[in-house]
Amino acid sequence: YELRARHTVVATGRRGADWLERMCREHRIAHGPGPVDIGVRVEVRNEVMRTVNDVLYESKLIGYPKPFKNKVRTFCQNPGGFVSQENYDGGLAVVNGHSYKERKSANTNLAILCSHNFSEPFDQPIAYAQKVGELTNMLGDGRILVQRLGDILDGKRTWDKELRRSNVAPTLGDAVAGDITAAMPYRAMTNILAFMLVVDEVVPGFAAPETLLYSPELKFYSNRVKMDEGFRTSVRGLRCLGDSSGWTRGLMMASVMGYLAGRSLADA
Incomplete structure (x- = not known):
C-alpha cells in the first residue's frame, strides 16, 4: 500500500535503530554515526x-x-x-x-x-x-x-x-x-x-x-538523524523521535522529545 501524509513521525525505539539506519541510507535521510x-x-x-x-x-x-x-x-x-x-x-x-x-x-x-x-x-x-x-x-x-x-x-x-x-x-x-x-x-x-x-x-x-x-x-542507538529544533529531517514532512533517532537514551528523554514534537506538530 502507498500512504500519503503531510506529516510522518518515526519513533521505532532502540530496537528499531538498525532498521532506521537502513531507511536513512535508502531514502537519503541526512544522518551521521553516533x-x-x-x-x-x-x-x-x-x-x-x-x-x-x-x-x-x-x-x-x-x-x-x-x-x-x-x-x-x-x-x-x-x-x-x-x-x-x-x-x-x-x-x-x-x-x-x-x-x-x-x-x-x-x-x-x-x-x-x-x-x-x-x-x-x-x-x-x-x-x-x-x-x-x-x-x-x-x-x-x-x-x-x-x-x-x-x-x-x-x-x-x-x-x-x-x-x-x-x-x-x-x-x-x-x-x-x-x-x-x-x-x-x-x-x-x-x-x-x-x-x-x-x-x-x-x-x-x-x-x-x-x-x-x-x-x-x-x-544500539548509534544512528543520529540530523534534524532542526522542530525535529524535521532533511526529507520534507518527516520527523524522527526517541532512541532510534540517536538523540535520546531512555524513557524520560524520549517522552520529553515526544511532547515537544507534539507541540511542534500542533503549531504546524
Whole structure:
C-alpha cells in the first residue's frame, strides 16, 4: 500500500535503530554515526551495594579511565533484581536486568557500558557492536556468558563447578560459565576493568574476585538523524523521535522529545 501524509513521525525505539539506519541510507535521510555502547552486566551481593541502594535506587556513576579515557558509565541498576536474557531480531542474545516489586533476590545487578565514537571512514557502529555480540554468542552456544572478575584478572576462564560454589549465586540460571574476554574488544575490556577498580574505592567489594560479569550488554542507538529544533529531517514532512533517532537514551528523554514534537506538530 502507498500512504500519503503531510506529516510522518518515526519513533521505532532502540530496537528499531538498525532498521532506521537502513531507511536513512535508502531514502537519503541526512544522518551521521553516533556512539555505540558495549559492556557487561555486573552482579554483586546486596550487602556490597547497600550504602548506595539505601539512598539511590539507581545510581549514575561515570568515569573516563586511563589509558583510553573513553566514557564509561553505570546504567539500569536493579537492587534485589535478576539478570535476564533478551533476544534481538536475528536471534542475537544480549544480557539485561530487571527488578520485581514483590520478589527479591540476594543480589544487585547493573550495566557497565563503554561508549565508542567512530570517525571516518567507518560508519557502521551498530554492525560493529552486533559482531561483538555474535562472537560472544558463539562462545556461549547462543546463551549469555558469565565470568568471575577474579578469573579475568588471573587470566583464566570460569568453570561451571567454580561458579556453583561461588559466594555470588548467578540469578540467570542458564548463563554459560566461560571467558568473556575472548570476544570483548581489548579497549572496552580495559576500560571496564579500570572503571570497576576505581568504583571499588567508593563501594568496597564491588571489584571483589567473586563479582560476576555477564556479556554481551549492548545498546544500539548509534544512528543520529540530523534534524532542526522542530525535529524535521532533511526529507520534507518527516520527523524522527526517541532512541532510534540517536538523540535520546531512555524513557524520560524520549517522552520529553515526544511532547515537544507534539507541540511542534500542533503549531504546524
